[in-house]
Amino acid sequence: MGRVELANPLVLASGVHGSSLGKVLEALKSGAGGAVTKSIGLQPREGYKEPTLAEVEGGIINAAGLPNPGAEAFSAELAPLRGKKLSIFVSIFGGDEREFAAVVKELDPNEFVAYELNLSCPHVAGVGTEVGHDPELVSKVVSAVKSKTEKPVFVKLSPNTDKLVEIAQAAVDSGADGLTAVNTVRAMTIDISSGKPALSNGYGGLSGSAITPIALRCVYELREWFDVPIMGCGGVSTWEHAVRFFLAGADAVQLGTATMRSFAMFNDINLGIVDYLEKKGFKSLRSIVGAAHHKRGLADAAREGTQ
Numbered sequence: 001m002g003r004v005e006l007a008n009p010l011v012l013a014s015g016v017h018g019s020s021l022g023k024v025l026e027a028l029k030s031g032a033g034g035a036v037t038k039s040i041g042l043q044p045r046e047g048y049k050e051p052t053l054a055e056v057e058g059g060i061i062n063a064a065g066l067p068n069p070g071a072e073a074f075s076a077e078l079a080p081l082r083g084k085k086l087s088i089f090v091s092i093f094g095g096d097e098r099e100f101a102a103v104v105k106e107l108d109p110n111e112f113v114a115y116e117l118n119l120s121c122p123h124v125a126g127v128g129t130e131v132g133h134d135p136e137l138v139s140k141v142v143s144a145v146k147s148k149t150e151k152p153v154f155v156k157l158s159p160n161t162d163k164l165v166e167i168a169q170a171a172v173d174s175g176a177d178g179l180t181a182v183n184t185v186r187a188m189t190i191d192i193s194s195g196k197p198a199l200s201n202g203y204g205g206l207s208g209s210a211i212t213p214i215a216l217r218c219v220y221e222l223r224e225w226f227d228v229p230i231m232g233c234g235g236v237s238t239w240e241h242a243v244r245f246f247l248a249g250a251d252a253v254q255l256g257t258a259t260m261r262s263f264a265m266f267n268d269i270n271l272g273i274v275d276y277l278e279k280k281g282f283k284s285l286r287s288i289v290g291a292a293h294h295k296r297g298l299a300d301a302a303r304e305g306t307q
């Protein structure tokens, strides 16, 4: 996938298991081809008080408030992994280009495969979508990060905008090596016994199968415009979901909420994908990426001789 090598196209999504590196390593051992860390900022953050998670039909709503140990402490956690060649993406956030650059400066001496810039958290003021919905600021952030590292840089986009392509364009024009689509969908639920919002923060971000069609549309739309690697993310829990994202144009998919139960699904989904490709007569995943954009779908992918 571009300059990033993955053993398989399934990647653990950022943050779902908190900020411990242990879960990232466990996912890799359990069959994930790559794994993204919790988003790391310059300073340590405690996050919001409980409740930060609420279950709803088809998913969960979270507003954790980006709790993380801060760049310096996280850099110390990453240091022992040098030489291990693990497919870890480090997710970072900040309020402006200077803060992003400072985080990169702290983390960059460590060994990991790429950055993922979280420009899309829907529930923390001053970072996330407030940065990620401003194409000019996106451009400044990506340029600043690129000037501080040789590592590939993925930009994680928000579905909560009608400027998806414009924002992605700003990122790609400024040197982004890839895109991740998408972060959570801004949402809320209300506790009918107290009559109050269920989360301490009021609103949060919806994840899980409820957002899959939205994420799929974002990936499809991005693939119409861009050639860079795309990681699809949103409610993937079966091989069928993963295949849909590949057909829409994703080179890899990230799994978040579904992995809260267990990491066993990585192997099952990988087997399902291999079996599907075999049954359809394709030798590689590459052949079907973006096939839904062809007039006759897979039939055209096959005709192009790319099996």
Ligand SMILES: Cc1cc2nc3c(=O)[nH]c(=O)nc-3n(C[C@H](O)[C@H](O)[C@H](O)COP(=O)(O)O)c2cc1C
Residues within 6 Å of the ligand: 013, 014, 015, 016, 017, 038, 039, 060, 062, 064, 066, 091, 118, 156, 182, 183, 184, 206, 207, 208, 209, 211, 233, 234, 235, 236, 254, 255, 256, 257, 258
């Ligand atoms: C509890 C929780 C914490 C999350 N933390 C982060 C985070 O720190 N950074 C980030 O970019 N995305 C974060 N996300 C979003 C996920 O990485 C992912 O984009 C989203 O959940 C959609 O994928 P899914 O439906 O497979 O979970 C978080 C999601 C959840 C549920």
